[in-house]
Amino acid sequence: MSIRSLRQLGRALLVTATLLLGACATQQPFQPVNLPSQAVDTPFSASGRLAVKVDDKGSYGNFEWQHAPAHDVVSITTPVGSTVARLTRDADGVLLEADGKQTRSANVEELTNETLGWTLPLDNLVWWIRGLPAPNTPSERLADGALQQQGWTIRFFRDEGDTASQVPKRVELVRDRLSIRLVTHGWQQP
Amino acid sequence: MKKLALTLIAAALLPLTANAAAIAQLKAFVNGSKTLSANFAQVVTNQGKTDNASGTLEISRPGKFRWSYTQPYEQLIVGDGKRLWVYDKELAQVTTRPLDAALGSSPAALLAGSNAIEHDYLLREVGRQGNIEWLAASPKKSENSFQAIRMGFTDNNLVAMELTDSFGNLTKLSFSNMKKNPAIATDHFRFVPPKGVDVMSDQ
Numbered sequence: 320m321s322i323r324s325l326r327q328l329g330r331a332l333l334v335t336a337t338l339l340l341g342a343c344a345t346q347q348p349f350q351p352v353n354l355p356s357q358a359v360d361t362p363f364s365a366s367g368r369l370a371v372k373v374d375d376k377g378s379y380g381n382f383e384w385q386h387a388p389a390h391d392v393v394s395i396t397t398p399v400g401s402t403v404a405r406l407t408r409d410a411d412g413v414l415l416e417a418d419g420k421q422t423r424s425a426n427v428e429e430l431t432n433e434t435l436g437w438t439l440p441l442d443n444l445v446w447w448i449r450g451l452p453a454p455n456t457p458s459e460r461l462a463d464g465a466l467q468q469q470g471w472t473i474r475f476f477r478d479e480g481d482t483a484s485q486v487p488k489r490v491e492l493v494r495d496r497l498s499i500r501l502v503t504h505g506w507q508q509p
Numbered sequence: 510m511k512k513l514a515l516t517l518i519a520a521a522l523l524p525l526t527a528n529a530a531a532i533a534q535l536k537a538f539v540n541g542s543k544t545l546s547a548n549f550a551q552v553v554t555n556q557g558k559t560d561n562a563s564g565t566l567e568i569s570r571p572g573k574f575r576w577s578y579t580q581p582y583e584q585l586i587v588g589d590g591k592r593l594w595v596y597d598k599e600l601a602q603v604t605t606r607p608l609d610a611a612l613g614s615s616p617a618a619l620l621a622g623s624n625a626i627e628h629d630y631l632l633r634e635v636g637r638q639g640n641i642e643w644l645a646a647s648p649k650k651s652e653n654s655f656q657a658i659r660m661g662f663t664d665n666n667l668v669a670m671e672l673t674d675s676f677g678n679l680t681k682l683s684f685s686n687m688k689k690n691p692a693i694a695t696d697h698f699r700f701v702p703p704k705g706v707d708v709m710s711d712q
Contacts, residue, residue, distance in 0.1 A: 366560050368584070370602045370707075377709040379595065379604045383555045392556055398576075398584055398595065399615055400553035400560070400680035401655055401672065419675070489599065502599045504582040505560060 348464045349450050349475035349487035358446070358454035362387040365448060366505035369395075372498045373437050382501070386445060393441070406430075408441070437497050443469065448501065450475045450487045470494050531644035532632050534662035539623065541665065544569045547687040551578075554679045566684070568621045572608065573698040576617040587700040588618055594700040603702045606711035616670055616682060619658075635659065641668060 363386050370379045380403060383394040391408040404417035406427065413430050415422045424430035427441040443453040447466075452458035458468040466473040471494045475487035486506055492499045529537070545568040553560045564578040571590075578584040585596040588608050593615075595604045608618070619625055626632070630646035637643070641661040648655070661669035666689075670682040702708050 364558060368582070368597055368600060370597070370600050370709075372707070372709065375709075377604075379597065379600075379602055379709065383558070383560065385556060385558065394555055394676070394678075396553070396555070396678075397615065398578065398586060399551065399672065399682075400555065400678060401674040402555070402676040402678055405676060416676070500600055500602070502582075502597075 347477050347479050347481075349477040349484075350464065358451065360388045360445065361508060363449075363506065363508045365503050365507075367501055367503040369499065369501045371437060371500075374496050384448075391441065391445075406439075406441075437499075438494075439499070440469070440471065440492070443471070444492075447473050447475075447490055447492065448486065448503065450490075529642070529665070530634050531642040531660065531662050532634060534642055534665050535626065535632070535644060535660065535667075537665040538662065538667055539570075539626075542568075542570070542689040544690050544693050545620075545687065546691050546693065547684045550683050550685070552681045554681075556678070566617065566620075567693050567697055568617070569693060569698055570621060571623040572618075572621050574617040574621040575697050576615070585700075586615070586617060587698065588621060589698055589700060593618070594702075596700070596702070596706070601706045603700075603706050603708040604711070605700075605708065616658075616672065620667070630658070 363384075365384045365386075366382065368379070368381050371377050380395045381398055381400075383392075383396065385392045389410060391406070393406040394402050395404045396402050404415065407414045407416075408427060413424050413427050415424075415430055415434055417434075422430060422434055424433070428438050431437065431439040446453040452466055452468055456469060458466055460466060461472075464475075466475075471492050473493075474491045476489040476491075477484060478488050481488070484506075485508075486503065489500070489502045491501075545566070547566045548563070549566050550563045551561065553562075562578050562582070563580045564576070566577075567575040572588065573590050574586075574588045576586040583598045585594075585598075587594045587596075591608055592605050593608050596602070622628075626646060629650070630648055633645045633647075635643035635645050638661075640663050642663070643659055643661045646658040646660065648658075655672045656675050657673040659669075659671040660667060661671075666684075666687055668684055668687075670680075670684075672680040672682070674680075
């Protein structure tokens, strides 16, 4: 191989490497800055988009989540803001409103499993969306930074260059054939 | 004498019609724009909390549209005349479904139709606020995701839309930099999923 073709090869490799880096720009793993020694639940409101997939079937939408320790409201909306479904949890239980129907249950996991065919782990997601393991139940960190808890593998991501955010930009949950991916574009913590 | 009276009444009515009512402006707007481009700002009020987003809109009648959110996140919605495509770049996720099932559920599809608004909605004049003439559109069928739609016009241009869903949440859209009949490349109304993204289909 001539020196010239070696140079060309080198340039080509450099271009490839740059492209690959570009593709991973928003894929940096997120690590919580300060792991609280004692987990204290605090209110937050989050807006974002989520994609759910069971085998080859799935759904996608925008979400609005207002959380307080004793009260959650999660709305799934179209991009333009029309509500498709709303989940409300308080001391009385859980209420799902969708398609003009109301369904009640004792807990979110049962209700979503019965009505949607997949389980939304809301109790744990309250923590996972903040990049934290849920308290009072065993968890494990894998070598690549992923969290394992209650049968779920949870991965956290942040934007490249973003070291200030206290919460991850993107969270991926996988359990058996179910994957739930969330990206948060609005986060408020009073 | 009778003829004179009619002429007088017609003359008295003239100033009213010079200020074209909203339904007439809607018709002039739809008929006067085979293609359309605009910027939009969106404010969604959900449970007392507001969420802002903005982006660009392109339409080619009948039935093709490109509705693109650029702030604070990227989300692209393309109606190619047959299918609806939604692409979320950060989630590397594409969802697609037949457009007929989606018609009426988005303002873009509604605006891109030639007579969808008059065909599927009952129209009613609401009145004037400032320099905007408003109409209210209520769906003839209940399966539409919006319970009430208001459209505001100035000088035969759509300047604002307000959409209320069945949960009582309100979306306000305001349009700016609107151009009628601009040249738009046909590939803006086609969507090919980028390599490596997940594609979910509802058929």
